Amino acid sequence: MQVLKLETPAVNPYLAVILAVVATAFSSIFTKLAFAPPNVIAFYRLAFTVLLLTPLALNSSGRRELRQIPGRDLAMATLAGAFLALHFAVWIASLQYTSVASSTVLVTMQPLFVVTGGFFFFKEKIPLRGLAGGAAALSGSVIIGLGDFQAGGQALWGDILAFSGAFMVALYILIGRSLRSRLSLFPYVFLVYGTSAFFLLLINLASRTPLFPYPVMDWVWFLALAVVPTIFGHTVFNWALRYVKAAVVSVSILGEPVGATLMAYFIFKEVPGPLQITGGLAIIAGLYIFITASRGK
Template sequence: MPKPAVNPLVAVFVGVIAVSFSALFVRLCTAPALIIATYRLLFTFLALAPFTLMQPRILLALDRRQILLSAASGLFLALHLVTWFTSLRYTSVASSTVLVTTQPVFVVIGSLLFFKEHISRRAIFGGCLALLGSVIIGASDFKAGGTALYGDLLALLAAVLVSGYLLIGRQLRKDIPLQGYTFVTYGVSSLTLTLAALVSKTPFTGYPARDWLLFIALALVCTVMGHTVFNWVLKYVSASVVSVSILGEPLGAILWAGIFLGEPPELRQIIGGSIIFCGLYLFTQVTAKAPQPAQ
């Protein structure tokens, strides 16, 4: 394997920092959640599509099944972004980002149900810990008021939806290159969100200049420099390293929320979040050691 031009561990660190800005950018944006998600995926697609189109053989090599599954993955991604971005309107950045990070638990539950994959006792224990932390955060928000609890439930739903996206992607990436997969997935996701905005008559324009800068930042910083970097780095480091590193995303998001939004985490969020992180650390150490797909 040729030596990469960039140190993979440095790339992982950059990726974690990049994705940690997602919640902050969404909260700073005045546009509806649907429009934020639409432009994030649309601008990401437009930024990456030329690199795929320069290698048309990648797209021509995709069969009907791979195209349909990539399209389904795009639908899950679109629903995930809208649901998560909406949750940030109702609950705190701390609660929302910590709860949406529970997605590895739902990924493995899906793997068990659909692919009959084995789950170790250690992984089950870690998953139960993560869900316990989620209950602690949700129960506290129930006492605080129904609005915060609604946001928490949306964040958990967003975790379930992104799990569908990840489950399909993990299976497809064994057979198709990253460029082909992201072209179809991001393309279908962008189209789905655009159609949803048209049907709901949500305006595409009329937003302040800062919102447009935030749309671009969400695409280039959080998606291209974040999620796409994680996909690239899997060629050089184990999935367990990436999975555990991604747990730093909510920590960064909570830090930015405290600095820029005046939202320091509350005690119950610290307790619930700590339990979730401990559970997910155990969980990902066991479940993220599967063989890596071809890049």
């Protein structure tokens, strides 16, 4: 793949990434509040997102761009949607077996794959100071999980699901880094989210999981998942991928466990211990070092 030229947008992409991290922190909370099966939650999250973005994606310029997308880019966008669907399916399932902190920490280990892929595919080099900050943030995630991981049984299965979700989302981010250099934001996310919703629908139909009825509040959480962590989270990340390195987006997502753990304390009474607090501080410090170093580069 060719080396991508970083552009200078009107909006500060680093600030946008930070705000997107705050939005994604609500993801595990809204998901755990819903009673529907994991794959149903994932499907409606993406389906509602597609419906909300349709007017922006299918305006005159959007329709023209969608008609002109090369077959190879269309195939890659479909593949990104498939990886996103698998990510949501396994990660949401993990919340049924392990705690919010453990699940969120493991699923945000994807920088291990993204930084490696960014170097090999896009020749994206990170300054030494940035790598040190990324390592500190990653260590903070591990520290948070150490006080929460449980050995064996259902918790271990939940941990495996969450970590596999990290691999899937890393592939999704790397493909997006390539395609966003050529495709506009809303046509791109319309394709990816639409494909992802379609795959999740097939998964639900194949497993004979009923798509309705569910409690009224479940539909509220489905819509909240579409608006907050998907549109203001994932979509902003996809916007930023055109302007910053994939590693910047990937490592920034490590801030999600901090917000998720804090909200889990107030909502689910999942009390963070000294390790969680220490890890959270390490993540914040590491993210500051990584983002400022990458921005300076």
